[in-house]
Amino acid sequence: MSPTEHTVKSFEAELQRLSNLIAQMGGVVEAQVEAAVQAVGRRDVEGATKVMQGDTRLDEFERQIEHDAIRMLALRAPVGVDLREVLAALKISADLERTGDYAANIAKRSIALAQLPVMRPAGTIPRMGRLVQEMLKDVLDAYIDRDVEKAVAAWHRDEELDDLYTSLFREVLTYMMEDPRNITPCTHLLFIAKNLERAGDHATNIAETVHFLVKGQPLTAERPKSDKSSFTIIEPVDSEG
Amino acid sequence: MSPTEHTVKSFEAELQRLSNLIAQMGGVVEAQVEAAVQAVGRRDVEGATKVMQGDTRLDEFERQIEHDAIRMLALRAPVGVDLREVLAALKISADLERTGDYAANIAKRSIALAQLPVMRPAGTIPRMGRLVQEMLKDVLDAYIDRDVEKAVAAWHRDEELDDLYTSLFREVLTYMMEDPRNITPCTHLLFIAKNLERAGDHATNIAETVHFLVKGQPLTAERPKSDKSSFTIIEPVDSEG
Numbered sequence: 001m002s003p004t005e006h007t008v009k010s011f012e013a014e015l016q017r018l019s020n021l022i023a024q025m026g027g028v029v030e031a032q033v034e035a036a037v038q039a040v041g042r043r044d045v046e047g048a049t050k051v052m053q054g055d056t057r058l059d060e061f062e063r064q065i066e067h068d069a070i071r072m073l074a075l076r077a078p079v080g081v082d083l084r085e086v087l088a089a090l091k092i093s094a095d096l097e098r099t100g101d102y103a104a105n106i107a108k109r110s111i112a113l114a115q116l117p118v119m120r121p122a123g124t125i126p127r128m129g130r131l132v133q134e135m136l137k138d139v140l141d142a143y144i145d146r147d148v149e150k151a152v153a154a155w156h157r158d159e160e161l162d163d164l165y166t167s168l169f170r171e172v173l174t175y176m177m178e179d180p181r182n183i184t185p186c187t188h189l190l191f192i193a194k195n196l197e198r199a200g201d202h203a204t205n206i207a208e209t210v211h212f213l214v215k216g217q218p219l220t221a222e223r224p225k226s227d228k229s230s231f232t233i234i235e236p237v238d239s240e241g
Numbered sequence: 242m243s244p245t246e247h248t249v250k251s252f253e254a255e256l257q258r259l260s261n262l263i264a265q266m267g268g269v270v271e272a273q274v275e276a277a278v279q280a281v282g283r284r285d286v287e288g289a290t291k292v293m294q295g296d297t298r299l300d301e302f303e304r305q306i307e308h309d310a311i312r313m314l315a316l317r318a319p320v321g322v323d324l325r326e327v328l329a330a331l332k333i334s335a336d337l338e339r340t341g342d343y344a345a346n347i348a349k350r351s352i353a354l355a356q357l358p359v360m361r362p363a364g365t366i367p368r369m370g371r372l373v374q375e376m377l378k379d380v381l382d383a384y385i386d387r388d389v390e391k392a393v394a395a396w397h398r399d400e401e402l403d404d405l406y407t408s409l410f411r412e413v414l415t416y417m418m419e420d421p422r423n424i425t426p427c428t429h430l431l432f433i434a435k436n437l438e439r440a441g442d443h444a445t446n447i448a449e450t451v452h453f454l455v456k457g458q459p460l461t462a463e464r465p466k467s468d469k470s471s472f473t474i475i476e477p478v479d480s481e482g
Contacts, residue, residue, distance in 0.1 A: 070324065073314060083311065087314075087331075090331075108472065109471050112473065116474065173424060173425060173428060176424045176428075177424050180477035181477055183418050183475070183477070184476070187428075187431065190428065190431075230429075231350075231352065232353065232425070233353055233357065234424070235425070236421035
C-alpha cells in the first residue's frame with residue numbers, strides 16, 4: 001500500500017467513525033425523547049429522572065464529535081464533499097444536543113405535572129411526541145443513507161407538528177380559563193408542547209444539513225411555516241370586559 | 242512581496258472580513274432585541290412589524306458568513322488559532338441568527354399583546370431585555386477584543402437573567418389565577434420572557450466560543466444554572482381541591 005493510499009483509507013475510516021458517532025448519538029436522542037414523552041403520559045417520576053440524568057451522555061457525544069471534527073479539519077484539510085461531511089457532523093451534533101436538552105426539560109416538567117391533576121389537552125402530547133420521533137428517525141436515516149428525498153419529506157412534516165402545537169395551544173388556554181387550578185399544570189403542558197415543537201425545528205435543521213451535505217447547496221424551498229400560536233388571542237367565554 | 246507573504250496577508254484580510262461581518266451582524270441583533278422589547282412596552286405594532294421584517298437580514302448575514310467560512314476552510318486549510326477563528330465565526334453566527342429569531346418572535350407576540358389589557362408583570366420584561374442587551378454587547382465586545390475575562394463575566398450574568406425569569410414566571414401564574422381574562426396576555430408574556438431567557442443562553446454560548454477561540458480549550462466552569470421554573474407549582478389562593 002502506498003503512503004497516499006494509506007492516508008486516504010484512514011481519512012475515510014475517520015469519516016466513517018464520525019458518521020457512526022452521529023448515528024449513535026441520534027439513537028440516544030430518539031430514546032430520550034421517547035422516554036421523556038412517556039414520563040409525561042405515565043406520570044413516571046423515576047423515568048423522568050433517568051432522562052434528566054441521561055442528558056450528560058449527549059453532552060459527551062457532542063464534545064467528542066467536535067473534538068474529532070476539529071482535529072480532522074486541522075490535520076486533513078478536507079475539501080468538497082469531505083469538508084461538507086465534517087461540517088455536517090458538527091452541525092448535526094449541535095442540533096441533536098439541543099434536542100436532548102428539550103427532552104430533559106420535558107422530563108423535568110413531567111415531575112411537576114405528576115403532582116398535579118391530569119389535564120385533558122395532555123392527550124395531544126403523545127401525538128406530538130410520536131411525530132417528533134418519526135421526524136428524528138427519518139432525518140437520521142436520511143443522514144445515514146445520504147438520502148435527500150427522505151430528508152425533504154421529513155422536513156415537510158414539520159408543518160403537521162406546528163399545526164398540532166397551535167391547536168394544543170388554543171385548547172390549553174381555554175382549559176386554563178375554565179378553572180384557575182388548571183393554570184399551573186396547563187402552563188407546564190404548554191412548555192412541554194413548545195419543547196416538542198422546537199425539537200421538530202431541529203429535526204428540520206438536520207434535514208437541511210443532509211441536503212447541503214449531499215447536494216453541496218442549501219435547501220431553497222420555503223421553510224414550513226412555524227408556530228402560528230404567537231398571534232393567538234383567546235377570550236374567556238364568560239368574560240365581562 | 243513574495244507569493245507566500247501575499248497569501249498570508251490575504252488570509253488575514255479574509256479573517257478580518259469575517260470578524261467584521263460577525264461584529265456587524267451582532268450590532269443588528271442587538272438592535273433587533275432592543276426594538277422588540279420596546280415594541281412590547283410601547284404596544285408599538287409598527288415597530289414590531291419592522292423587527293419581524295428585519296429578521297431576513299440576519300438570515301442573509303448567516304448565509305454569507307457560512308459561505309465565506311466554508312470557502313476559507315476549503316481553500317486555506319487553516320490550523321491552530323486560524324482554524325478556531327473560522328469555526329468560532331460559524332458558531333457565533335448561528336447563535337446570533339437564533340437570537341434574532343427570538344427577537345422576531347417577541348415582536349410577533351407584542352402585536353397580540355397590544356390588543357389586550359396591560360399586565361403588571363410586563364414590567365419585568367424591559368429589565369430582562371436590558372440584561373440580555375448588556376450580555377450581548379459584552380460578549381460581542383469580548384469577541385472583538387479577544388477578551389476572555391469579559392466573556393466569562395458576561396457568561397456569569399446568565400444567572401441573574403434566569404432568576405428574573407423564574408420570578409416573572411411565578412408572578413405571571415399568580416396573575417393568571419386572579420382573572421381568566423389575564424390568561425391570554427400572560428401566556429404571551431411567559432413566552433416573551435422565555436425567549437429572552439433563551440437569548441441569554443445564546444449569549445452564554447458566544448462567551449464559551451470566545452473562550453475556546455482565545456484559549457484553545459472549552460470553558461470548564463460549571464454552567465450557570467438555567468430556568469428553575471420547570472419545577473414550579475403555583476396553587477390558586479382560593480383553591481378548593
